[in-house]
Amino acid sequence: MNTMLTLRFDGTHYHGWQPQKEFATVCGTVKAALEKTLGRTVTLHGCGRTDAGVHAEVYAANFRGECSIPHERLPFAINSRLPRDIAVLSAKPVPDDFHAINSCMRKQYTYRVYTSRMRDPLREGRALHWPRPLDIGRMRGAARDFTGTHDFACVRTMGTPVKSTVRTLYAFDIEETGGLVEFTMRANGFLYNMARALAGTLLWVSEGKVADIPALIASGDRAAAGPVLPAHGLYMTGVWYA
Amino acid sequence: MNTMLTLRFDGTHYHGWQPQKEFATVCGTVKAALEKTLGRTVTLHGCGRTDAGVHAEVYAANFRGECSIPHERLPFAINSRLPRDIAVLSAKPVPDDFHAINSCMRKQYTYRVYTSRMRDPLREGRALHWPRPLDIGRMRGAARDFTGTHDFACVRTMGTPVKSTVRTLYAFDIEETGGLVEFTMRANGFLYNMARALAGTLLWVSEGKVADIPALIASGDRAAAGPVLPAHGLYMTGVWYA
Numbered sequence: 178m179n180t181m182l183t184l185r186f187d188g189t190h191y192h193g194w195q196p197q198k199e200f201a202t203v204c205g206t207v208k209a210a211l212e213k214t215l216g217r218t219v220t221l222h223g224c225g226r227t228d229a230g231v232h233a234e235v236y237a238a239n240f241r242g243e244c245s246i247p248h249e250r251l252p253f254a255i256n257s258r259l260p261r262d263i264a265v266l267s268a269k270p271v272p273d274d275f276h277a278i279n280s281c282m283r284k285q286y287t288y289r290v291y292t293s294r295m296r297d298p299l300r301e302g303r304a305l306h307w308p309r310p311l312d313i314g315r316m317r318g319a320a321r322d323f324t325g326t327h328d329f330a331c332v333r334t335m336g337t338p339v340k341s342t343v344r345t346l347y348a349f350d351i352e353e354t355g356g357l358v359e360f361t362m363r364a365n366g367f368l369y370n371m372a373r374a375l376a377g378t379l380l381w382v383s384e385g386k387v388a389d390i391p392a393l394i395a396s397g398d399r400a401a402a403g404p405v406l407p408a409h410g411l412y413m414t415g416v417w418y419a
Numbered sequence: 420m421n422t423m424l425t426l427r428f429d430g431t432h433y434h435g436w437q438p439q440k441e442f443a444t445v446c447g448t449v450k451a452a453l454e455k456t457l458g459r460t461v462t463l464h465g466c467g468r469t470d471a472g473v474h475a476e477v478y479a480a481n482f483r484g485e486c487s488i489p490h491e492r493l494p495f496a497i498n499s500r501l502p503r504d505i506a507v508l509s510a511k512p513v514p515d516d517f518h519a520i521n522s523c524m525r526k527q528y529t530y531r532v533y534t535s536r537m538r539d540p541l542r543e544g545r546a547l548h549w550p551r552p553l554d555i556g557r558m559r560g561a562a563r564d565f566t567g568t569h570d571f572a573c574v575r576t577m578g579t580p581v582k583s584t585v586r587t588l589y590a591f592d593i594e595e596t597g598g599l600v601e602f603t604m605r606a607n608g609f610l611y612n613m614a615r616a617l618a619g620t621l622l623w624v625s626e627g628k629v630a631d632i633p634a635l636i637a638s639g640d641r642a643a644a645g646p647v648l649p650a651h652g653l654y655m656t657g658v659w660y661a
Contacts, residue, residue, distance in 0.1 A: 187540045232541065252537060262540045295494060298429045298504045299474065303541075 181271040184236040187262040192229040210258035224277040230408030285363040285415030288376035305410035312383040319382040320349035322390035330397035332374035378403035423513040426478040429504040434471040452500035466519040472650030481519045527605040527657030530618035547652035554625040561624040562591035564632035572639035574616035620645035
């Protein structure tokens with residue numbers, strides 16, 4: 178049997194998904210709760226590593242082997258053993274060859290920025306404080322130029338070897354409501370730090386520090402793009418398998 | 420000189436407004452930052468005590484005496500000395516006889532409840548989890564019956580002696596958006612625990628455990644009303660002085 182879990186978490190207190198010996202991680206925490214619930218060891222595959230401090234409205238994972246608790250009851254059983262900043266939203270059986278990361282077709286990230294002059298204690302840790310107005314129109318133009326299939330080397334942090342830095346960005350939408358600006362990016366895959374660097378580059382576009390996106394993409398020059406924004410503004414907001 | 424400050428805070432880690440020797444409070448924290456900023460001792464009056472764990476989108480306070488820093492720069496100067504869960508939004512001169520609590524004409528509280536079946540880590544500490552649908556229509560009828568000038572003894576926790584338990588509830592609105600239900604109450608004053616007991620009584624109305632609000636008010640019977648809901652769903656959302 179193969180079981181898919183969907184999760185939601187506040188990443189503030191975790192060093193990302195991937196298990197680490199020294200630090201609390203989301204995978205390590207869920208795996209421990211799941212193993213206690215099922216009374217056996219489990220290998221848990223996540224849909225992406227997610228960096229320290231990144232949140233998830235939706236995150237997917239899977240594990241194989243017998244599941245001694247009915248799927249509809251499993252989320253409640255695991256949640257009772259999880260801290261309040263992580264929850265399992267659903268559990269369902271999936272085909273044997275399903276793998277949370279290898280089967281993934283598209284992922285969506287949303288970066289949140291708020292633009293009030295003063296920092297906002299009620300948004301602390303949940304959105305980036307950017308105490309100046311943003312030029313939404315100009316940023317939308319740049320976002321349009323980023324969509325499509327491109328070599329995204331200019332918004333990639335080196336470190337992890339990858340076969341190719343070409344990805345397809347299906348959508349890059351900007352919504353503004355009551356001082357909160359949301360950048361939502363949907364792609365067939367994200368390079369290391371790509372979501373945070375894309376959002377950072379749009380802020381640079383608003384500031385007039387970056388203008389020509391096609392030229393930026395063509396250059397592949399990381400130093401010519403905007404900064405990798407802090408993790409606490411980033412949320413995984415979607416993952417698709419078909 | 421008399422100066423009015425408006426504040427915003429996440430109350431999770433504070434034992435309310437009122438200074439206490441053993442615990443961190445919002446007043447104690449702001450007072451310390453203000454005294455460091457001005458280089459003198461200050462008496463800080465708040466617009467209400469607010470219980471431990473209650474949040475504020477807007478909270479007002481005032482202090483008298485010389486202000487050596489221009490009012491427009493004061494919030495930034497204080498904020499640099501405050502923890503991230505409290506911020507001063509504005510500072511302005513007010514008449515000598517202004518007093519944050521005695522001059523207050525109306526206050527507004529909003530209680531937030533979310534109704535998803537699973538608990539939501541991203542709403543943790545910010546809204547009450549009520550894992551069942553709520554009957555908005557029925558609750559709106561009850562809220563209408565609560566508005567007006569009444570003896571609110573039935574939703575008051577005993578403890579603090581008050582001259583009268585009569586208050587005027589100007590508005591009691593219920594808004595629902597995407598699984599989040601907000602109860603917003605505006606009154607000329609709130610008795611101890613009144614906002615949380617009013618919200619709790621509406622939940623009881625939805626559950627069919629309370630039906631006749633005029634009879635409940637007339638009885639003055641605390642035991643016949645709903646529960647005092649947890650502090651983490653409550654926000655002060657407005658305060659008016661004219």
